[in-house]
Amino acid sequence: MSHSTAQQGVTQWRGYTLLLLTLVYTFSVLDRFILGILLPQIKQELLLNDALLGLLTGAAFAVFYASLGVPIARLAERYGRKHIIAICLAIFSVMTAVCGMANSFLGLFLARVGVGIGEAGTTPAATSILSDLYNKQQRAGAMAIVSVGANIGILTGFVVGGFVAAHYGWRAGFFVIGVPGVILAVVLFLTMPEPVRGAVDGLVENDTKAVPDLRATLGFLLQQKSFVWVLAGLTLMVGLSTTTITWLPSLLTRSHGMAADQVGVTLGLAIGLLGPIGTVLVGGFLANHLSARDLRWGAWLSAIGALVLVPCYVFLSLANSGTMAMAAYLIPAILGVFFQGPSLALLQSVTPVTMRATSAAIALFIANMIGLGLGPLSVGLLSDGLNASYGVDSLRYALLIVPCMALAAGYVYWRGSGFILADINRADAASQN
Numbered sequence: 250m251s252h253s254t255a256q257q258g259v260t261q262w263r264g265y266t267l268l269l270l271t272l273v274y275t276f277s278v279l280d281r282f283i284l285g286i287l288l289p290q291i292k293q294e295l296l297l298n299d300a301l302l303g304l305l306t307g308a309a310f311a312v313f314y315a316s317l318g319v320p321i322a323r324l325a326e327r328y329g330r331k332h333i334i335a336i337c338l339a340i341f342s343v344m345t346a347v348c349g350m351a352n353s354f355l356g357l358f359l360a361r362v363g364v365g366i367g368e369a370g371t372t373p374a375a376t377s378i379l380s381d382l383y384n385k386q387q388r389a390g391a392m393a394i395v396s397v398g399a400n401i402g403i404l405t406g407f408v409v410g411g412f413v414a415a416h417y418g419w420r421a422g423f424f425v426i427g428v429p430g431v432i433l434a435v436v437l438f439l440t441m442p443e444p445v446r447g448a449v450d451g452l453v454e455n456d457t458k459a460v461p462d463l464r465a466t467l468g469f470l471l472q473q474k475s476f477v478w479v480l481a482g483l484t485l486m487v488g489l490s491t492t493t494i495t496w497l498p499s500l501l502t503r504s505h506g507m508a509a510d511q512v513g514v515t516l517g518l519a520i521g522l523l524g525p526i527g528t529v530l531v532g533g534f535l536a537n538h539l540s541a542r543d544l545r546w547g548a549w550l551s552a553i554g555a556l557v558l559v560p561c562y563v564f565l566s567l568a569n570s571g572t573m574a575m576a577a578y579l580i581p582a583i584l585g586v587f588f589q590g591p592s593l594a595l596l597q598s599v600t601p602v603t604m605r606a607t608s609a610a611i612a613l614f615i616a617n618m619i620g621l622g623l624g625p626l627s628v629g630l631l632s633d634g635l636n637a638s639y640g641v642d643s644l645r646y647a648l649l650i651v652p653c654m655a656l657a658a659g660y661v662y663w664r665g666s667g668f669i670l671a672d673i674n675r676a677d678a679a680s681q682n
Contacts, residue, residue: 535550
């Protein structure tokens with residue numbers, strides 16, 4: 250069977266593949282955030298202090314998740330990507346269930362390390378598969394739909410995790426989330442097709458032996474100026490979105506006296522229900538529609554969205570009441586991860602076929618290590634520094650760093666847009682050589 254015939258058969262199943270990959274991302278985010286809702290019971294039973302809880306939620310997961318993404322992506326360039334996704338999904342789902350069997354901090358720490366290792370391999374390989382099912386004009390929409398898995402995962406973690414923990418304990422919470430992931434891994438392994446690399450863009454698939462090494466891949470990507478600028482924008486947007494989610498509950502309780510349960514339900518519903526609107530409509534369908542006219546619209550749309558967020562975040566930080574703060578958060582909740590679809594689509598489009606999984610892993614490594622790692626930390630350090638002057642309100646002034654990040658993101662997205670068309674041509678030429 251020819252590549253074109255095989256690809257046509259796979260493309261007919263791309264809606265099914267998109268659904269499976271969205272579910273994989275949902276479980277990835279769900280397994281990542283379920284720990285937060287279970288921490289109070291874990292702290293009480295295992296007699297842990299807050300520093301150890303911080304290690305469980307941070308280093309135990311993030312370091313391995315970020316650092317192992319690249320080596321696993323290298324495997325995805327050479328071998329079946331669906332197999333790697335299924336194996337990684339099974340690993341992090343099993344390790345999530347294992348968390349429920351831990352009887353000590355060390356056991357729980359090692360189980361969380363396993364979760365991070367498993368999750369490291371799913372997104373780069375999934376991003377590469379989507380790039381071989383949807384062309385450059387459709388790619389942002391597909392990746393935006395997958396990104397909705399983050400909203401579903403957060404909402405499910407807040408609601409299901411809280412309910413199960415309240416009625417059956419924290420161990421049951423891990424079991425309830427982990428077991429379905431294993432089932433999904435089996436279904437994906439047995440039923441999801443593997444697309445031909447590059448065929449949807451009319452590019453010739455390179456032999457796996459011709460896959461460039463990591464140094465060559467890094468060298469090429471650094472020459473793609475749009476890759477560097479768009480990745481900078483993605484990193485800033487990841488940083489400001491995670492910083493807001495991390496510190497907004499504390500802002501609402503400290504400065505506005507809102508109860509913890511009220512904050513949890515309000516934010517859970519806002520992120521879970523409003524987020525998909527912006528992710529799909531703005532970052533997906535609108536990005537697809539505009540990209541059909543000019544591929545630079547992915548960067549322009551991200552820049553416009555970032556600039557719209559600037560006054561919203563200023564108002565959020567300086568609001569006089571919890572009601573006003575939540576009103577200011579409505580637009581950021583809708584635009585929470587709108588940038589992810591267009592950004593990842595552009596990064597894939599300016600990358601040659603045999604480098605796409607690796608480029609996705611590199612992008613996620615940088616965005617998570619810098620954006621996720623330094624964003625919340627910078628606000629915390631700044632808040633501590635302002636405490637002597639502003640007391641309980643030091644956090645609201647520290648959060649003014651967030652609109653500054655949004656302003657910077659708007660600039661770098663716009664700056665990178667000027668190089669996109671030339672970089673796409675260069676990537677396509679490299680794919681055919």
